[in-house]
Amino acid sequence: MSVTSEAMKDGLTRPAWWRRLGWFDWAWGALVVLASLYTSARYGALMDGFEMVILAGTVPVTLGLGWMWKAMRPYTLVVALLSLAAIALYGGELARGDSNFFLKYLLSSQSAIMWMSALFVMATAAYWLSLFMRSEFTGRVASALTWCASTMGFIGLMVRWRESYLIGPDVGHIPVSNLYEVFILFAVITGLMYLYYEGRYRSRAMGAFALTVISAAVAFLLWYTFEHQAHEIQPLVPALQSYWMKIHVPTNFVGYGGFALAAMLGIAYLIVDRLEPASVWATRLPTLAQLDDVMYKAIALGFAFFTVATVLGAMWAAEAWGGYWSWDPKETWALIVWLNYAAWLHMRLTKGWRGRPMAWWAIIGLFVTTFAFLGVNMFLSGLHSYGTL
Amino acid sequence: MAGFTNTPNSPRPRRSSGAILVEFLGSMNLAITLLVAISVAAIIGTVLQQNQPYPDYVRKFGPFWFEVFERLGLYDVYSAGWFLVLLGLLLVSTAVCVYRNTPTMLRDMRHFRLDVQDKSLRAFHQRAEWQAPGDTPAVAERAGAVLAAQGYRVRAKAHAERTVVAGMRGSWNRLGYLLTHVAIVVICIGALVDGNLPLKLSERLGHIKVETRDLPANQIPPESTLATDNPAFRGSVRIPEGGQADFVFLNVRDGFLLQKLPFRVELVDFRVDHYPSGQPKSFESDLLIHDPELPEPLKHTIAVNHPLIYKGYAIYQASFSDGGSELTVMARSLDAPNLDPLELKGAVYQNLKVVTPRGPLTVEFIDFKPHNVFPSEEDGDRFTDYGPSVVFKLRNEAGEAMEYLNYMAPVSLEGRHYFMSGMRATPAEPYRYLYIPMDANGSLERFFTLRSRVLDQEHVRRTVAAQAEGLIPADSDAATRAGLVDSIVHLVGLFGRGGMDALVGQVEKAVPEADRNQAMESYITVLQSVIGSIYLDQLREEGVLGEQGVSEADAQFFDDTLEAFAALGSYGSPLLMQLADFRHVEASGLQIARAPGKNIVYLGCVMLMAGVFFMFYLHHRRVWVSVAPGEHGARVLFAGSGNRDRAEFATEFEGLQRVLMTATGTAEVVVQKEAQQSCQ
């Protein structure tokens, strides 16, 4: 937290944090609070205690995000408005998805997700292009594309959520219940994380690497859609009908996102590390110091959320399987991932390891993580009742 | 471990080696090694499927490796001795680490290091030095005020010739370290409590014996039974509707133990809801808890994700199965089709004895399903329910058994209706299906009438004689005729009893390789014509044979019947079992667990989550302002460090510095810049 201008005039008076918020901050706060108040007034009767808690929880989170990272405000607004628009256009009839122009080509979850996929791929290309051409403008385009992709992805999830209820009240559920849905979540979260660091470090040089892993996820998503019709909304098996799922899965994906980002930066690190410090490329690509730094930050963030996610998972397991820990393959692999990054952090923070070995380790970490996330469902049998390809 | 080998009479080396031991246990290297080792062990446990029936392992690895792996405890890695030792070591190592680091951490949080030397401050990466107007105490006080205003905790100390002002922030970061690591210890302890080591121990020592035979609960010997005082366990029990249980089974390696409960659980009703697609939507059990301490039984409904917690025992909906549905089955003899069907009353999991011409048979009812929902042939999106089905085995005296899957209702294929029965020798292979055509009024009567006539030698002989002209060359003499008639009758009987297999066997016995096919064809023509004319008579009797001849459907029926006859040879059962009536009884698979360590673990989890965030998102920062008399009044030396994120601290430091300088009324900066350069 750096020191603000008025404080610099006279170091003795440092205004409290809330004094340092601009009117737009307050507008944002008011908007979020009013929106949630309206929601609880309008729909409170239909919500159970858990949903009320979640609603209450979203207020500080949305507020904080908006204040901490200004770009979140327009993002949140656009996602909210377009999602509401889509819901309004549906007006309770799933069939409108094919008849209404905007739904059919833009806002129905399927088309929104296709837009997301296309935009992410384009963004990836743009980032690489801006590296090669050294073009600031292309870089700005790439960022814009990434923002749009993340927006469409988020909208896609929101609308899909609604659509599931339009299929049938008993079918409806939050779209984090199978591989297809969580891959979208992964792409969106990783995209946003990258955008955060891009803003924070005012450098687009990392984009090409970060977006590459997202494009890979998108590629899988498309293959999965066309090979397995995975996009069809399926009802939930009893084991997944739990509010724990709603918080466990998204938390997990903040973790996965962080780890994936770190691994890509690891790759970047190894490349930059082999370049002549003076070479053209070395000047275009991010500095080693920055890569090392962001790599640590991404893993730290990932680890923190992954810890929470694993704990939530244990609490869910305690409710669904009769024990907070059953050494079910998925659980066990989560532990493995966690221990792995714990070891990574120790090496960095206590042994002061830096640079190449940590970069390699971060990359290997991604393979471990990927296995925990995909491999387990594909190759190992267990209690986790979703995500089998 | 050298520490233990010392004899009491050599105290000095003992102390030192004890220190070495602590050193070793608390060492980062051990910690990392443990984290990695545990990961690897965990991987083994996921790659090699745990707690499978031992014969499966033998099949997979062969007797030798099976033995080796069993010794290593690889079939239940997570409760293998060596694995628990690893966890224990992690606990100890973390504990020692906390023990060794806590003092420093706490000192870090509290002490402001006011005696720091200027020359060590000048060695800091972040530092600045400048001249300020005013005397030392005034400047020092102002600097302190600034730091405080910037959110630092501040202490000041006046030394002989200089005053040191020290500030500190984010010391909770160190608290984060403590929380995280104490959390690990706490979690491990909770896990050990629930891991129930005493039980594992007495089981290893043989005080408790794992039962490997599959016995009903009431016959399990005491040495395999655990009393209700067992603090921690996790077991499962199957209760049929209307049934009760005051115990659960604990799976242990290739066997189980019986765990007593201080209350009885009664299953009043079990419900499965299905989505239209036939996928299960919810499992629910209405339970009654009978406990002497309760005024009246406690009523509660559990479902997946909605357990009941009673007296620290958590009762979960785990699975479901048949609870011994009552079945009424019509057994019809395929050998003596004219006999009236025999009514059998039984239930799933029960056996019945039946006497047949081929000797006594045991009917073992295995499973019953009220619904069989499959994607319908017409379009994959819609689903059709094939209705109730029963699975049973027929076991002969020799103990050989065939497994059958019979559907109660006729199944329609291409508009025609069949009684469908699948059969297989082992569960490994898929069912082979027998399709017996239903007659116009949906019964098997016509089929069985025809079959009884085909099996009735006299009837066949009459028919053959009647149509002899067609079959037998006219010029042949009486003896040959008789002979031929006999052989045809024999052929029909053979086919009727033994189906296609018998026919093939006959051909292979009697006919040389070369002209078998042709012989087969002629056999079949003969059979068709003989059985055909028997069938025609039957149609005539039924009065469904008009001038226009045999109807499409009746012709089809004949072909299907011949196919069924042909298949019956390998059906392997003298009986056709038709499910006539049932009363569906379901059973609920409950899991009952007792985990006193749970709350300890959760406490640890909360500490862990808090600790990790403290550690990552609170940066521990220290700054010092050392003020001494200088040429314009005071010389200010400002330096600081943060325990995370260099870049971030650098910006903060510069900000602070600017504020300090304005606050101490200074514009120009001395020394600082090139100093910054020099240490890049």
Ligand code: HEM
């Ligand atoms: C499962 C076991 C353990 C886990 C999950 C764990 C986790 C962590 C985490 C997440 C951090 C934070 C890294 C950071 O400061 O950002 C950390 C730091 C640290 N851990 Fe561990 N730890 C474990 C065991 C140990 C052991 C056995 C030791 C003793 C050798 C140890 C010593 C340390 C030290 C000295 C730090 C640095 C604290 C600091 O300077 O901030 N840890 N640990």
